[in-house]
Amino acid sequence: MINLELPKKYEFLVSQAHQVATEIFRSNSRKYDQAEHSYPKELDMLAAVIDGMNEGGALSGAGAGTVGGGSSGNGAKADRDGNRNGSNMASLLGLTELCWGDVGLLLTMPRQGLGQAAIAAVANDEQLERFGGKWAAMAITEPEAGSDSAAIRTTAKLDGDEYVLNGEKIFVTSGDRAELIVVWATLDPKQGRAAIKSFVVERDNPGLKLDRLEHKLGIRASDTANFVLTDCRVPKENLLGSPDIAPKGGFSGVMQTFDNTRPLVAGMAVGVSRACLERTRELLSEAGVEIDYDAPPHAQSAAASEFIVMESDWEAARLLTLQAAWMADNKKPNSLQASMAKAKAGRTGTDIALRCVALAGSVGYAEGELLEKWARDVKILDLFEGTQQIQLLIISRLLLGKTSAELK
Ligand SMILES: Cc1cc2nc3c(=O)[nH]c(=O)nc-3n(C[C@H](O)[C@H](O)[C@H](O)COP(=O)(O)OP(=O)(O)OC[C@H]3O[C@@H](n4cnc5c(N)ncnc54)[C@H](O)[C@@H]3O)c2cc1C
Numbered sequence: 001m002i003n004l005e006l007p008k009k010y011e012f013l014v015s016q017a018h019q020v021a022t023e024i025f026r027s028n029s030r031k032y033d034q035a036e037h038s039y040p041k042e043l044d045m046l047a048a049v050i051d052g053m054n055e056g057g058a059l060s061g062a063g064a065g066t067v068g069g070g071s072s073g074n075g076a077k078a079d080r081d082g083n084r085n086g087s088n089m090a091s092l093l094g095l096t097e098l099c100w101g102d103v104g105l106l107l108t109m110p111r112q113g114l115g116q117a118a119i120a121a122v123a124n125d126e127q128l129e130r131f132g133g134k135w136a137a138m139a140i141t142e143p144e145a146g147s148d149s150a151a152i153r154t155t156a157k158l159d160g161d162e163y164v165l166n167g168e169k170i171f172v173t174s175g176d177r178a179e180l181i182v183v184w185a186t187l188d189p190k191q192g193r194a195a196i197k198s199f200v201v202e203r204d205n206p207g208l209k210l211d212r213l214e215h216k217l218g219i220r221a222s223d224t225a226n227f228v229l230t231d232c233r234v235p236k237e238n239l240l241g242s243p244d245i246a247p248k249g250g251f252s253g254v255m256q257t258f259d260n261t262r263p264l265v266a267g268m269a270v271g272v273s274r275a276c277l278e279r280t281r282e283l284l285s286e287a288g289v290e291i292d293y294d295a296p297p298h299a300q301s302a303a304a305s306e307f308i309v310m311e312s313d314w315e316a317a318r319l320l321t322l323q324a325a326w327m328a329d330n331k332k333p334n335s336l337q338a339s340m341a342k343a344k345a346g347r348t349g350t351d352i353a354l355r356c357v358a359l360a361g362s363v364g365y366a367e368g369e370l371l372e373k374w375a376r377d378v379k380i381l382d383l384f385e386g387t388q389q390i391q392l393l394i395i396s397r398l399l400l401g402k403t404s405a406e407l408k
Contacts, residue, residue, distance in 0.1 A: 021101025032221035047110035086329040099271030104221035115182035137178040139169035156185040175225025193251035207232025218376030263324035269349030343391035346382030
């Protein structure tokens with residue numbers, strides 16, 4: 001028998017996340033959609049509560065308080081069938097629930113951010129001591145390097161006890177609000193991927209200058225910053241991982257961070273699209289359209305049968321996402337499943353949100369409902385952490401056994 005019930009130990013986490021999503025996220029959703037670039041101060045109190053719960057172990061060391069922290073199998077005990085449900089699963093379940101409330105607010109939660117995923121994955125003990133628990137953004141993208149992150153031009157040169165960073169970084173989520181920015185730079189552009197390393201830069205480093213904040217289609221509560229790095233000096237101990245340029249394996253090690261973060265982004269899409277489905281069901285019901293799961297498609301209204309198709313698509317995305325997170329907790333290689341989950345949930349989330357807007361008609365398109373906002377917000381989840389097309393490329397490479405040089 002397949003048991004897809006929530007593990008008991010996560011019931012409290014999910015119910016807490018749901019309460020936060022309802023009382024804090026939903027109730028401030030529209031406010032910060034309209035007030036782009038203003039900091040959602042309501043989140044400060046929430047972050048303090050989550051910190052307290054993490055310290056007290058109430059969140060099992062995972063979930064909402066460590067969004068990017070699901071990088072290890074985390075020592076969770078296996079059950080009698082040998083299954084582990086650890087920090088990846090907890091983070092996924094917490095995030096999904098919070099994104100049912102508002103994905104833009106989730107993305108700007110203090111002390112979250114994808115930079116922590118990189119820190120948790122490769123930092124040594126001394127670095128974990130200095131950087132662990134801080135709000136860390138991740139700066140990979142550059143004007144000439146988006147999907148092809150191996151093309152980055154930002155350089156890092158060792159000068160005495162410091163690295164000197166020069167370059168430009170764009171579209172950095174939480175770049176203005178985070179305490180740390182994990183910057184990807186190359187030690188030697190001639191040596192390609194192997195020379196790319198990540199460096200922790202304090203946000204107030206004088207060599208790191210904010211160029212501008214983006215105005216965006218959706219997730220407007222979340223700040224997206226562009227930076228210029230000019231002779232930005234960081235202690236050499238701020239390089240994450242090994243400083244050696246290893247021709248094989250170095251870059252793929254960095255890329256493995258995505259095996260933990262992609263299921264989380266997929267979970268965000270699952271959360272937003274569940275919100276769309278729930279609200280659409282209510283609107284359909286108010287309009288007198290009832291959904292009958294026992295009736296064949298031709299024996300009920302087109303709206304009801306379309307709704308059922310959307311729900312089954314959503315369920316497929318959710319199951320792939322759970323599988324990818326479960327594999328990470330159980331230390332099973334999950335690059336393929338992480339990309340499959342991200343591709344399926346990103347596309348399905350966007351499709352569902354737009355179809356829900358269509359089913360609700362003018363009501364769905366106007367500001368009186370959050371449906372129009374969710375349709376704008378969800379699009380980013382099919383874009384960052386690797387676009388839809390890039391996920392399909394990765395899946396093809398893995399299934400066909402091709403290298404990135406063989407299949408571009
Ligand atoms: C709101 C927001 C927040 C972001 N946050 C961050 C962040 O915190 N840190 C960070 O580093 N970056 C961040 N990004 C950047 C994001 O990761 C990139 O936008 C993304 O990787 C795509 O890169 P690009 O925009 O340069 O598009 P491009 O790489 O130029 O791609 C353009 C189009 O071509 C397609 N394409 C590209 N290559 C191929 C190929 N080989 N085969 C088929 N199709 C292909 C893409 O799928 C896409 O549809 C953010 C972006 C946004 C919009």
